[in-house]
Amino acid sequence: KNEVEQSPQNLTAQEGEFITINCSYSVGISALHWLQQHPGGGIVSLFMLSSGKKKHGRLIATINIQEKHSSLHITASHPRDSAVYICAVRSGNTGKLIFGQGTTLQVKP
Amino acid sequence: GAGVSQTPSNKVTEKGKYVELRCDPISGHTALYWYRQSLGQGPEFLIYFQGTGAADDSGLPNDRFFAVRPEGSVSTLKIQRTERGDSAMYLCASSLTGGAGYEQYFGPGTRLTVT
Numbered sequence: 445k446n447e448v449e450q451s452p453q454n455l456t457a458q459e460g461e462f463i464t465i466n467c468s469y470s471v472g473i474s475a476l477h478w479l480q481q482h483p484g485g486g487i488v489s490l491f492m493l494s495s496g497k498k499k500h501g502r503l504i505a506t507i508n509i510q511e512k513h514s515s516l517h518i519t520a521s522h523p524r525d526s527a528v529y530i531c532a533v534r535s536g537n538t539g540k541l542i543f544g545q546g547t548t549l550q551v552k553p
Numbered sequence: 554g555a556g557v558s559q560t561p562s563n564k565v566t567e568k569g570k571y572v573e574l575r576c577d578p579i580s581g582h583t584a585l586y587w588y589r590q591s592l593g594q595g596p597e598f599l600i601y602f603q604g605t606g607a608a609d610d611s612g613l614p615n616d617r618f619f620a621v622r623p624e625g626s627v628s629t630l631k632i633q634r635t636e637r638g639d640s641a642m643y644l645c646a647s648s649l650t651g652g653a654g655y656e657q658y659f660g661p662g663t664r665l666t667v668t
Contacts, residue, residue: 448595474653487596487644487659494653530595538609539584539651543595 447471450531450544457551463518465547467531470512474534477541478505478516481528490516490529521551555579557660559645565666566635574630574663578647585628586657587620590642602628603651635667 448469457463467476478490491498491505493514498505502521507514518525528548532541558577566572578585583604588596598612602622610620617635622628632639642664646657 477657479659484661486661487646489656489658492654492656532595534653537653538601539603539648539653539655539657540586540598540601540609540612541588541596541657543588543597545593545595 446545447535447542448531448533448544450529450547452547453545454548455550457521457549459522459551459553461521461551463521463525463549463551465516465529465531465549467514467516467544468512469514469531469533469542471533471535471542473512474537476507476514477532477534478514479530479532481530481546487530518549523551523553526550557645557647557658559643559660559663561663562661563664563666565668568635568637568667570635570667572632572635572665574632574643574665576628576630576645576647576660578626578628578645579658580626582647582649582658583625584648584651584655584657585622586646586648587628587630588644588646590644590662592641596644599630601651608651632665635665637667640665640667 504517528546530546531544585602587599590596601609605625617633642662645660648655
């Protein structure tokens with residue numbers, strides 16, 4: 445079993461829909477990251493959080509440390525949100541990230 | 554300012570050859586990470602540098618893989634006797650330091666294809 449699991453693996457939505465991507469992890473963490481990867485490889489950091497909730501524009505990330513679970517929400521989804529969304533955790537004091545397998549999101553107009 | 558850059562962007566090599574992949578981190582970032590991403594998978598950790606030293610190389614798959622960062626800035630990932638299974642996207646990231654509270658900034662990656 446992977447240390448970081450995401451669901452769903454693939455998601456298709458209509459423009460305007462509210463989207464949720466889930467991430468569960470099995471290790472102790474110092475921080476959790478949500479990343480966005482577009483075709484071609486470039487990865488952009490969306491959020492880094494260790495507790496509570498963060499919001500940036502139409503994106504919201506939450507984390508429940510006790511349940512070892514995080515969610516990424518996208519409100520009023522748009523075709524330009526189509527990308528792979530990756531959850532990654534930092535375990536302990538090391539800088540290295542442990543990644544989930546990614547969720548491929550397609551938003552149709 | 555300039556972000557993390559990686560060269561080449563694409564590399565095609567024959568099985569058995571030696572390759573070098575280069576990463577230029579953001580200026581002033583002391584921590585540098587190498588990750589490998591196979592098609593359809595999330596990235597996997599290879600090695601982490603703090604300054605010039607490899608603080609954690611537990612992700613290097615075998616002794617064909619080696620990385621250096623001699624002056625604490627540019628890093629080179631070296632792969633000897635390449636195999637078809639080495640084909641992947643190789644990603645580099647840097648952060649101000651290696652502590653848990655610091656963002657990692659990713660480069661565009663080098664896509665390696667071993668034929």
